[in-house]
Amino acid sequence: MKPSRRLFLKGASALGFAAVTGTQPLFAAQADGFELAKLPYAFDALEPVIDTKTMEIHWGRHHKAYVDNLNKAFAGKVEWLAKPVDQILKEIGEVPAAIKQAVINNGGGHSNHTHFWNMMKAGGSEGPTGNLKEAIVSTFGSVEKLQALMTSNGMTRFGSGWTWLVKDPTGKLSAYSTANQDSPLMVGRTPILGIDVWEHAYYLKYQNKRADYLAAWWKVVNWKRAEELFA
Numbered sequence: 001m002k003p004s005r006r007l008f009l010k011g012a013s014a015l016g017f018a019a020v021t022g023t024q025p026l027f028a029a030q031a032d033g034f035e036l037a038k039l040p041y042a043f044d045a046l047e048p049v050i051d052t053k054t055m056e057i058h059w060g061r062h063h064k065a066y067v068d069n070l071n072k073a074f075a076g077k078v079e080w081l082a083k084p085v086d087q088i089l090k091e092i093g094e095v096p097a098a099i100k101q102a103v104i105n106n107g108g109g110h111s112n113h114t115h116f117w118n119m120m121k122a123g124g125s126e127g128p129t130g131n132l133k134e135a136i137v138s139t140f141g142s143v144e145k146l147q148a149l150m151t152s153n154g155m156t157r158f159g160s161g162w163t164w165l166v167k168d169p170t171g172k173l174s175a176y177s178t179a180n181q182d183s184p185l186m187v188g189r190t191p192i193l194g195i196d197v198w199e200h201a202y203y204l205k206y207q208n209k210r211a212d213y214l215a216a217w218w219k220v221v222n223w224k225r226a227e228e229l230f231a
């Protein structure tokens, strides 16, 4: 693997990209292209909620395709290749028109999936706690009401997309869904939690029962990561 675009799970703040997401950065920037980082856990770590085969295909084929196609879109454009993908999505209005939709699709796909992998962990987690819990309760009434809203938003997202908990620039939380690979970063929102509701995320195990997948997803949520993103 080339030393660029790796997923920096620890100790990357010194690289100076913390401003991109406001917390521990997931992406490092160099000029030789985007890379598919390794998962932060084994393929079978999220069993039985998310099965091993789904993880292998989702990461190794779907996420890889977004990375490969993002590199194709930016081929020869060194100034763009030097930027973290989250920064590019925040600056989507500056991307050349000829490749803008390709960057929305594949840059969004790369960013969304990288965040998604890190929003989950083996065995799930207790939480949320602290400031995030206070904000969720004051905004939605309770954690359970947030979960119900994110589930509802995911269920009513026709076709493919994501259901999100996001923070706006003033720190206010909201929950909504996006189509396809549209990233909240493109409209100034920071992802706090996001659940992939493309069929490729759940179909092998849950078939057409998206509701069952969404209900089970909370068993692998990484609340600590959400708290970091909200901080």
Ligand SMILES: [Fe+2]
Binding pocket: 058, 062, 113, 196, 198, 200, 201
């Ligand atoms: Fe996906």
